[in-house]
Amino acid sequence: MPQQTLAIIKPDAVKKRVVGKIITRIEDEGFTIARLKLVHLSPDEAKGFYAVHKEKKFFSSLTEFMSSGPVVVMALEAEDAIRRWREVMGATDPALAAPGTLRRLYGFSIERNAVHGSDATETAEWEVGYFFKKKP
Ligand code: ATP
Numbered sequence: 001m002p003q004q005t006l007a008i009i010k011p012d013a014v015k016k017r018v019v020g021k022i023i024t025r026i027e028d029e030g031f032t033i034a035r036l037k038l039v040h041l042s043p044d045e046a047k048g049f050y051a052v053h054k055e056k057k058f059f060s061s062l063t064e065f066m067s068s069g070p071v072v073v074m075a076l077e078a079e080d081a082i083r084r085w086r087e088v089m090g091a092t093d094p095a096l097a098a099p100g101t102l103r104r105l106y107g108f109s110i111e112r113n114a115v116h117g118s119d120a121t122e123t124a125e126w127e128v129g130y131f132f133k134k135k136p
């Protein structure tokens, strides 16, 4: 059964005008885009999404960044989508991400790292539900 993961093209990448390049890569890697929208998160929406990180020292900076401009939110579908999308993104810190990964190509710093991906089946389900209503 194909799996779903939540992908976000973060404000830094939208501002850099690399949305098209990232979506082309997503399609070339064999993911199906099941849902897609452009949204400008409020600070509270960003805090809600990253609630698991609320104790981290980078939380307020991260949520300010994530609400600083529009983001593109997608539900991606593929076999093993969660693991594969994280592989295409690369390591959290663009400086440590493997050559050719999206974060290496388009990320600026450990915070402004171009893309987000869910990290497990439960979080993927929760994250897709955070942005997209279930189809009737
Ligand atoms: P994401 O959840 O966005 O896919 P990730 O799972 O690789 O990334 P997490 O540890 O979940 O990394 O951190 C969530 C986000 O918080 C990172 O993508 C990054 O934008 C930011 N972040 C993580 N670590 C740091 C840090 N040390 N300093 C600043 N920002 C950070």
Ligand code: MG
Residues within 6 Å of the ligand: 117, 118, 119
């Ligand atoms: Mg994460």
